[in-house]
Amino acid sequence: MHNSNxxxxxxGPQHPALKEPESFSIALRGEKIMGVDIRLGYNHRGIEKACxxxxxxxxxxxxxxxxxxxxxxxxxxxxxxxxxxxxxVVPPRAQYIRTLIGELERVHSHLLWLGVxxxxxxxxxxxxxxxxxxxxxxxxLALISGNRVNxxxxxxxxxxxxxTEEQAQDILKGVATLEERTKYYIEVATQETxxxxxxxxxxxxxxxxxxxxxxxxPTARASGVDHDVRRSDPYxxxxxxxxxxxxxxxxxxxxxxVVRVKELLESYKMIRQCLKNLPGGPxxxxxxxxxxxxxxxxxxxxxxxxxxxxxxxxxxxxxxxVKVRAPxxxxxxxxxxxxxxxxxxxxxxxxxxxxxxFSCTDRLVSVxxxxxxxxxxxxxxxxxxxxxxxxxxxxxxFTELSHKFRTKMERF
Amino acid sequence: MGLAxxxxxxxxxxxxxxxxxxxxxxxxxxxxxxxQNRVGPPWFQTFADFIKLLGxxxxxxxxxxxxxxxxxxxxxxxxxxxxxxxIPLWKAPGTFSFNGDIVMMLYLLTIPTLAFFIGGWYSRSxxxxxxxxxxxxxxxxxxxxxxxxxxxxxxxxNTWELKEVAAFYLKHPLYSLFNLVGFFVSLIALLGKLEKxxxxxxxAETEIVAGTFTEYSGRRLAILKLTIxxxxxxxxxxxxxxxxxxxxxxxxxxxFLVAVLEILGVIALLALLRTIVxxxxxxxxxxxxWKVLVPFSFFQLLLNLILKGKLIL
Numbered sequence: 177m178h179n180s181n182x183x184x185x186x187x188g189p190q191h192p193a194l195k196e197p198e199s200f201s202i203a204l205r206g207e208k209i210m211g212v213d214i215r216l217g218y219n220h221r222g223i224e225k226a227c228x229x230x231x232x233x234x235x236x237x238x239x240x241x242x243x244x245x246x247x248x249x250x251x252x253x254x255x256x257x258x259x260x261x262x263x264x265v266v267p268p269r270a271q272y273i274r275t276l277i278g279e280l281e282r283v284h285s286h287l288l289w290l291g292v293x294x295x296x297x298x299x300x301x302x303x304x305x306x307x308x309x310x311x312x313x314x315x316x317l318a319l320i321s322g323n324r325v326n327x328x329x330x331x332x333x334x335x336x337x338x339x340t341e342e343q344a345q346d347i348l349k350g351v352a353t354l355e356e357r358t359k360y361y362i363e364v365a366t367q368e369t370x371x372x373x374x375x376x377x378x379x380x381x382x383x384x385x386x387x388x389x390x391x392x393x394p395t396a397r398a399s400g401v402d403h404d405v406r407r408s409d410p411y412x413x414x415x416x417x418x419x420x421x422x423x424x425x426x427x428x429x430x431x432x433x434v435v436r437v438k439e440l441l442e443s444y445k446m447i448r449q450c451l452k453n454l455p456g457g458p459x460x461x462x463x464x465x466x467x468x469x470x471x472x473x474x475x476x477x478x479x480x481x482x483x484x485x486x487x488x489x490x491x492x493x494x495x496x497x498v499k500v501r502a503p504x505x506x507x508x509x510x511x512x513x514x515x516x517x518x519x520x521x522x523x524x525x526x527x528x529x530x531x532x533x534f535s536c537t538d539r540l541v542s543v544x545x546x547x548x549x550x551x552x553x554x555x556x557x558x559x560x561x562x563x564x565x566x567x568x569x570x571x572x573x574f575t576e577l578s579h580k581f582r583t584k585m586e587r588f
Numbered sequence: 589m590g591l592a593x594x595x596x597x598x599x600x601x602x603x604x605x606x607x608x609x610x611x612x613x614x615x616x617x618x619x620x621x622x623x624q625n626r627v628g629p630p631w632f633q634t635f636a637d638f639i640k641l642l643g644x645x646x647x648x649x650x651x652x653x654x655x656x657x658x659x660x661x662x663x664x665x666x667x668x669x670x671x672x673x674x675i676p677l678w679k680a681p682g683t684f685s686f687n688g689d690i691v692m693m694l695y696l697l698t699i700p701t702l703a704f705f706i707g708g709w710y711s712r713s714x715x716x717x718x719x720x721x722x723x724x725x726x727x728x729x730x731x732x733x734x735x736x737x738x739x740x741x742x743x744x745x746n747t748w749e750l751k752e753v754a755a756f757y758l759k760h761p762l763y764s765l766f767n768l769v770g771f772f773v774s775l776i777a778l779l780g781k782l783e784k785x786x787x788x789x790x791x792a793e794t795e796i797v798a799g800t801f802t803e804y805s806g807r808r809l810a811i812l813k814l815t816i817x818x819x820x821x822x823x824x825x826x827x828x829x830x831x832x833x834x835x836x837x838x839x840x841x842x843x844f845l846v847a848v849l850e851i852l853g854v855i856a857l858l859a860l861l862r863t864i865v866x867x868x869x870x871x872x873x874x875x876x877x878w879k880v881l882v883p884f885s886f887f888q889l890l891l892n893l894i895l896k897g898k899l900i901l
Binding site: 183185186191192193204207294295296297298299300301302304305308368369370371373374519520521522523524 | 623624714715718785792795797863864865866867869870871872
């Protein structure tokens with residue numbers, strides 16, 4: 177730092193701007209960002225492998241915990257894939273209830289995002305206000321499902337709980353309040369000078385770049401990509417609902433904010449339609465324990481973008497393979513591009529603007545050896561040896577114990 | 589001698605200013621919280637925080653320059669407290685003054701910022717260094733409009749002694765209305781000095797953790813926090829003394845109460861300002877200070893020059 181004015185500043189794995197551990201190593205010249213190294217993999221939970229070890233019914237429970245915010249998105253995407261493999265036709269009432277919960281979840285997620293965005297640019301008042309109003313939708317979700325985040329509504333072949341007439345009235349009341357508040361936030365976000373100063377022109381992602389880098393969801397729609405799975409490949413009850421896909425041509429963080437707050441209004445519209453046209457009939461169809469062999473891909477428009485699940489069954493109780501592609505994985509590539517030639521101060525909001533969810537994204541962890549110059553990815557055996565050596569150096573030695581154990585085992 | 593020591597150490601010196609500073613922080617946080625629809629801390633929260641920090645482990649990074657790291661907080665606190673001794677708020681016998689003290693006060697108020705810079709720079713943490721650089725960059729932006737608007741008020745009073753300035757506006761209370769532009773300019777510039785939103789760039793938590801104070805902990809951090817509280821009180825008191833010194837009308841207790849209320853009023857305004865805006869970027873902050881605040885303070889300067897010509901004629 178003494179000799180050159182270029183230096184590297186670590187952001188993460190632990191940093192106040194980040195809600196989850198991930199590492200950004202930023203090369204700075206003064207306040208200007210010269211390059212960013214993104215490293216994920218701090219949250220790897222082995223959830224796909226865990227799914228293969230459990231039955232389909234247990235997997236619904238597990239998959240719901242991929243993400244804390246878009247839990248319904250993941251579980252719906254998963255059950256849709258399983259239903260497709262099993263050839264189940266889900267009753268219309270269940271489809272509508274899934275849609276209803278999905279839209280309430282979108283409201284909760286977007287309000288959360290607005291607050292986080294406010295916090296990242298130092299506007300804590302917006303955070304406090306939006307999170308206060310978010311409580312309304314959280315309460316509504318708790319009213320329907322009994323839970324605030326992991327709703328546990330989906331099951332293979334339908335939904336677990338019904339929405340009663342009284343609940344519908346409460347939802348309509350809550351949505352009316354939220355709509356009023358959202359209009360106020362639209363006013364704040366589009367008129368407050370300091371917000372506009374911090375958001376517009378920041379993290380620009382042109383339409384071709386958005387397409388080239390495979391951005392999804394509000395991030396892509398803010399760059400003018402007119403794509404929404406709810407319209408282009410309708411699932412649940414979306415084919416029967418009347419809604420607009422919000423796009424914006426600003427292509428920056430400001431555009432992403434506008435898209436999200438306007439999507440809130442669309443969600444309110446859809447919630448009202450769902451409740452109004454809620455068909456009667458059963459909530460579930462009976463699903464077999466053993467899912468016939470086959471594979472399916474399911475797409476779902478999560479609040480953060482397109483969520484893709486792949487399920488392969490070999491005809492048993494357990495899936496052969498489950499693959500989850502969370503929307504953040506598609507968007508993270510664009511972050512590096514967005515940060516080009518920006519200032520350090522823009523970094524938190526640009527990262528936050530894709531509404532990242534890193535623990536949902538982490539599917540793989542690779543450990544690089546630090547011995548010698550060529551850093552290679554360690555194999556399982558090498559990693560184990562490294563661990564044994566490390567512990568020996570630090571005075572913990574299990575070789576004798578494991579030798580004893582082995583000889584005892586051989587005696588049996 | 590005894591009286592001087594009492595003045596410096598107890599009232600209205602170190603002890604009083606510290607307690608007032610902590611109370612002011614509570615009021616600031618409470619108003620901020622209420623405006624954000626939160627409950628906010630109880631009245632003893634700031635005192636409890638202070639005492640807790642005093643008892644915490646005090647870590648000095650091994651790469652840091654120990655002397656600089658040690659003395660920066662003390663320098664900052666001392667200079668901020670010293671300023672308060674020179675501010676005439678009510679009719680008290682103990683306050684010091686001399687011709688030119690208003691300039692000295694402004695310079696003493698710069699020292700805490702420089703001390704933050706030195707402390708942060710010598711703690712050798714990357715975040716602290718970035719924070720320090722931002723701290724000084726910011727200093728060059730808000731200091732000019734702050735000085736110009738405060739000094740233009742003194743210009744109208746035709747003296748560099750704060751006591752005389754206050755006496756002038758006490759004699760002609762309506763003249764203080766001419767300084768309203770200057771008051772608002774210095775109020776906004778004061779936000780920069782106190783490193784509060786929208787000018788909390790040197791300690792922007794989401795960018796550079798705690799900025800200048802990243803490596804500070806325990807006792808030293810307590811002193812730094814106290815310095816900022818004292819700075820807030822001193823800055824608000826300076827603004828009151830320069831622009832609306834009406835507490836000087838009243839004697840002893842009543843004067844004291846009115847002065848405290850006026851200071852709290854300024855602090856409430858600061859809290860309101862920081863509630864309704866987002867943090868600016870450092871380049872935007874400098875742009876704003878030089879392109880908006882400086883022209884306004886120039887306008888104030890010109891206005892006062894013209895007025896002065898008219899008044900003397």
